[in-house]
Structure formats: structure tokens, C-alpha cells
Amino acid sequence: MTTATPDWSAIRGDFPLLTREVNGKPLVYFDSANTSQKPAAVIEAVDDFYRQHNANVSRAVHTLGSEATEAYEGARRKLAAFLNVRADELVLCSGTTFAINLVAYSWALPRLKAGDSILLTRMEHHANMVPWQLIAERTGARIKVAELRPDGSLDLDALHAAMTPDVKLLGVAHVSNVLGTVNPVREICKEARKRGIVTVVDGSQAVPHMAVDITSIGCDFYAFTGHKLCGPTGTGVLWGRREHLEAMPPFLGGGEMIKEVRFDGTVFNTPPHRFEAGTPNIAGFIGLGAAVDYLQGIGMDAIHAREAQLLARATAALSDIPGMRIFGTAPGKAAIISFAIEGAHAHDLATLLDIEGFAVRSGQHCAHPLLQFFGVSATCRASFAFYNTEDEIERFATALRKVRTLLA
Template identity: 80%
Template sequence: MNAPADVSALDWAAVRADFPLLGREVNGKPLVYFDNANTGQKPRSVIETVDGFYRRHNANVSRAVHTLGSEATEAYEGARKRLARFANVRPDELVLCSGTTFAINLVAYSWALPRLKPGDAILLTRMEHHANIVPWQLVAERTGAKIKVAEILPDGTLDLDALYAAMTPEVKLLGVTHVSNVLGTVNPVREICREARRRGIVVLVDGSQALPHRKVDIAAIGCDFYAFTGHKMCGPTGTGALWARKEHLAAMPPFIGGGEMIKEVSFDGTVFNDPPHKFEAGTPNIAGHIGLGAAVDYLDALGMDRVEARETELLAHLQEELAAIGGLRVFGTAKEKAAVVSFLVEGAHAHDLATLLDLEGVAVRSGHHCAHPLMRYYGVAATCRASLAFYNTHEEIERFAAALKKVRGLLA
């Protein structure tokens, strides 16, 4: 087992200063941004990279021999290489796209739709985000396949015995989140993939909440597909990627047709480009992905082991403060947990709670968090969610706790 990362090796105040937005005020009070599971803030280096692209290098990629086109292409493909290195995969197995939702839909329509038939099944878990539910429902309706659901335990962990028992011969694909966006539960995806592989089941892992907060070695996980989103990992919105095994990418037909994804077009037919470009039709989010490359460089410089250790330390403090507040219901108490806490105050609606916290300068998420089936499991319509990142501070946690106590008094 690796030794814990040395959190004190970094000046976290200096790291925080890299994020311009964190210095602003909301409702006359210093901002406490605890909505990182929704989107992460951007360091100055990412903002300047995007700005610099538009100021000095703006051109389309792969379609021009002039200097600007060459510079744009080099920067864009360079971002793909950096992202691949960050996740320990090959660049030619990494499809750049708008994020996890697009990535999962790509697999649903390009891999699953041509293969599934009546009698087949898609296995999902109770804690999935809607983006890892709805595409499979749409595909099931069109193919005659059915959806099976693996349940969770009251503490928010997957019932692994039930999950493995549900891996019956008709199951062709398993969709599972690496880290729950509501509960923070970290699922043992390597073990899950090993069990699925033994049964011949293809696995897609939703890595949206994992890659921004911990070191992820996709190659070591043993999945078939891994989807993630750039804007949650300090990158621009509209960025992300799908990693897929090379044999899958070679066999899958394109999801969207158009420019760039072709080698030759005639009215008699089209010869498609090699993967991953076969799946990247049209002009991509060039500046955004170049910015994501800068975000990866930033996270690499911090060290993901230190990022995880820092957030684990902050989570322990947050849990301690919440435990001291009466009348609070916390959802998800898994031992393996990321820095995400969903909660409710007795007698208060989640939206009212979040609105009053905002008046105190505290930004938390309220709602169903795109996880209706999980809300129904706990018998609630919505929760508040405080989600931390490495640039948050212990002082912010104490201010959040003080604001929550004040708000609870107003709602009592």
C-alpha cells in the first residue's frame, strides 16, 4: 500500500490564489464555493491558455496547411496526448467530445444499438446519474433489450453480492459510476470489471466524479469504456472524452457523420477516418480542449495523490462539523468516499436551504442531482449537496457550518 501523500508539501493558499473567481464576494460576503461536483473552477493558466489561443492561434484543425492551422492542430492533438498520459491510455483510443453525456450516448448508439436484441439486458446501478440511465433506456426501447438494476445498501455502497448475482448470461453491458455524484461513494471498479470480464460482460465506467479528484489509471481498471468530463477537472465547459478499447473503436460505426471523420466521400459511399477521428465529426471545441490540456498540466503539477489527500482531509473536517449540527440528515456514509456530502435539515426543503445559504455567500447544490432513482431509494425529492475541491479551505468549512446553523435557526 502506498504511503499517504504529503499534503503539507504544497502551499494551498497559493494554489487557491490561482483561481480568480474564488476571490469574489456574493451577497456582500466572501464566496464559499461548495458546488464542485457540478463544475470545477478554472485556474488562471487555463483561462489564459484559452484566451491565448483565440488571440494568437485561432484556426480550424486538420484542414489547412497554413501556419495558424498547423499551430491549432498541433495544440489540439497535443492536448489529446496530455490527456491520454494523465489517464494512462493511448491517444488513438481517446475520442475527444463534449463530455460524459455525449461519450455515453456514443457508446449507446454506436456500440450497443447495432448489437443488442430482444432478450439481452443492460445492467445499471441505483446510484447512476441520468446520463448513464436515459441513453440505455432509449437503446433498450429500440432493440427490445431490458434494463436490470443493481441495488445499493443503506450506507450508500453498492450491494456487490447482488450486483454479481445480477450478472446473468443475458447481460451484455454494465454501466457503473466510478464515484457517485450524490453520495461520494467510490466504487471498486477494478474488482467489478474483473467479475464482469469473467462473465463476458462489457463495462462502461462513468468517471466524471473520479478523474478530477484522484489518480485514475484507466488501463489498470480493466473496463471497456471510460467516460469523463473536462469542466469538472478545472477545464472549460463542453470538453471531455471517451476512452475505448481499440478493438471496440475499430468495430463501431460512426455516431455522427460530417467533415473530418472521413477519408473519402462519393455518392456511392464513404470511407471513414481511422479512430478516434472517425467519431469526431465537424469542427470540435478546439480552444476548450486546448484549455483542458492546460488543466491537465495544472493537475499534474499539483500531483493527484496530493489532491486526493487534501480533499480527504477537508472531507473529514466537513463531516466533523456536520455531525455537531442537530436535526441534520446525511445521505451516504461509505467508508470509501470522495469529498461529497448530501444532506437535509429536518422540516426544510432543499431549495429553501440552498437559497438561504446563498445569502450567506455559500454556494451548494440543491435538487435531485440528476439521480431520481437514488432520491426515490432514500424517500426524498431533493437534497442539498456540499462538494469540495482541493482549493477549498478549513476556514470555509467553518464558515459553511456557521451559515448552516444560522439558516437552520431561521427554518426552525
């Protein structure tokens, strides 16, 4: 049940790991863009599956097999309702990386040819970049890049101008994992659609932090990963328009994805099962279904508002630290702060922060071309979730001032 003002302190208590210490200090987990922590409800759902219902799906007629199948397909239905799409358009897979590779090899590889272009934005994660490079190499298509403004927002005029007739596919992040920029994917997909360009939206950093209605975005494919959504690792989702999924050949072959197998020809299953060869991550998706229930219980709008508050607090607390440079200041950005401190290497900062109990990510965040744009070799990234607190942010700012004096 969604309440008007969630009790954030009680909600934090739902995450067992957040009570632990690291290096003798209370853990402060600011790496949720990397992977989120898991509430007890998710851990218990996975535990209950293995203790009470463990069996393979869609194969056995016995009771456990039926229970496992019902729970697994129930998770697909929950995800579909959460995202406002049809359940038979949701391919359950291992994560965003797998989902985008599936589109690359099954949709793009048979269709693209020399003279075609794939349009990507400068802020894509490598998962929405490298598969397209591999397809470009094999088909002779070329990659075009849509550039950014200095604040880390997309230059929309340039993006629309780059949608020339040679462009057959556009890959765009809904939210940047480095900058937090929220791209206007609805408007972008509308422009692409007018020009017959197929759109692949990477929603990895969006679905955990805001209400996402895939139908209203109007894209062709939407991918995200379950482990950033309070779900288990090894879970992910590809949504595709039914007409695309039906026209796509299988990506991997094996059990579950067939209707009939003969040595002189195999009849493939209908989507989404056509793309789910082999035994899936049954327990993982049951956990992800529990994560969706949990998040809906809080309310995605409430989560979004809470994280905006935390971001505002953190931006204010960090901005006046001497030598601080924040990458990504677009209005309405998500709760991610990538930063550098003059004279201090990002890995050194992250290491010293870890000694103080703070988990932040340092490096290139699987977005090398984006860091090249900003002319830096690494940044630190503090990413927040609704289970973080204002107090953690204040302690973080204090710790950062302290470690800065040791390094800069």
C-alpha cells in the first residue's frame, strides 16, 4: 500500500546489510548505481523458493514444477504491470548487457548493411555501445555519435539533426550512469519513429528510481537489469514490440525455446520463450518479483522524490569542498554525483573513503567516451538510493574534506 509520507527510517531497516560495519566504521553505501542493496523481502523470497518450491520451470507436471512455473511466470506478470506492458513482450534474461546483445544479434545483425548507421549518444554505458560496434564491424554499418552540452545534457537539436535517412537504429540511455542526466526519451523516440528509426532505450538507471511507463515512452526496445532494482544479480529484462520479437530469429538455441525439434528442422517457440533458451534464473526472478512488490509498496513517485531530496542535500554539501568538480549538472538529474577533486586521484579518494566506511565507485564507470568528453581519466561516483540518509551525506562531506587534505 502506497502511503503519502513513507517512514524512510523504517524502510532503511528493511535492508539487513546496511547495519554492518566496514573497517570498524558504520557502512555508508553510496554505490547503488553499481548495484542496489536488497531488502529482506527479496532475500526471503529467494530463500523460500529454495526451501519450499525448488524445481525447474515449464518442464515437470509435478506439484513443485507447477509451483515454480507459476511463481516464475507470476514475476513476469508483475514486471509487466510495473512497466505498463504486456507480459508476452517481456524477455527475461541475465541483465541489460544480455538484453542489448540480444537486440544486436537478433534484430540488427540480419537487417543492417553497409551504408546504414547506428546512432548512439556520448553518454552510453559500454553495454549500449560495444554490441553495436561489433554489429557495425560485421555488417559494414557505421556508428554516429550524438554529442552533449557541457552540463551533461544531450544536445537535442544535434541529436534530431543526426537522425538522417541512413540511421536505422538509435541507442539511448534513459538515465546516464555517470552524470545522472535524465534524457527525454519519449520526445527522442517520437522523433526517431517519425523517421523510421528503431529505438533501443537503456533503462538500467531509470527503472530503479522513477515510475517508468514503457508504453508511453514509445520506444521499440527497452532494457534494464534487476540487480539495480533491489533484485538479485543475474536478472534482467528486455521489452520489445511484439512485431519485432515475432520477426526476430532466436539468439541462443537449446531447451525451452522450441516447439518441436527434428534433425531436418526445428520449430521455434513464440516470443518471449523463443529468447529464453535453457533453465532461467528462476529464484532470481522470483526475487525480482518480490523487489517489484516491495518498491510498489513504497511507491516509485515517493522514491523519486526522496532521492531528489538526497541529491539536493549532497550537491549542497559537496559543492563548496575546495577543488571539487562535479560532472553532470543537468536540471532534473537522478541521484548520482560524479566528481573529481583537484590533485587527488579518484582511486586514492575511494580507497581512503573506504577506510572511513564509505562505499563509492571510482574509475571510468564503463563509459570511456564520456570521460574523454570531460577530459578526465577517472572520477569518483557517489550514487544514492531511498535507503540512504541525510546524516550519511553530512558524514560523507566531512570525510571527503578530511581525505582531501591527505591527498590534495
